[in-house]
Amino acid sequence: MSSKDVCQRIAAELLAIAQAWCRGAISEAEFVDAVLDMEMGDIRRNGMTLTACNTIDDWTAFHLRKDGARECIVSFEFLPTRGLFRQSSNRSVYDFPDFPDLATGT
Numbered sequence: 001m002s003s004k005d006v007c008q009r010i011a012a013e014l015l016a017i018a019q020a021w022c023r024g025a026i027s028e029a030e031f032v033d034a035v036l037d038m039e040m041g042d043i044r045r046n047g048m049t050l051t052a053c054n055t056i057d058d059w060t061a062f063h064l065r066k067d068g069a070r071e072c073i074v075s076f077e078f079l080p081t082r083g084l085f086r087q088s089s090n091r092s093v094y095d096f097p098d099f100p101d102l103a104t105g106t
Contacts, residue, residue: 006046007064011074013038014050014062015085022083048073061088 001009014035021031039050043064051063059077066073075088 007073
């Protein structure tokens, strides 16, 4: 599996975990546990670092980087209370597909 494939697979898994929380399929505690499990396993094993923060407008932002790199491999934000997703203001090396709007299903 290429480095790009690994990065995109990990990003897709992070997105799926965030979507599950937004849908109410998992609790906030389960969301945190799932992200921490990924970080300690697949992310670390593949030489990457995951950071997360909240934006001033209450979105949660994920930034995935290769260890020691400044530029993001993948970066996205989501608003758990509304099920909304958007590109982060940080530029990603790999573009993510259009994000679904879980509130409207589009």
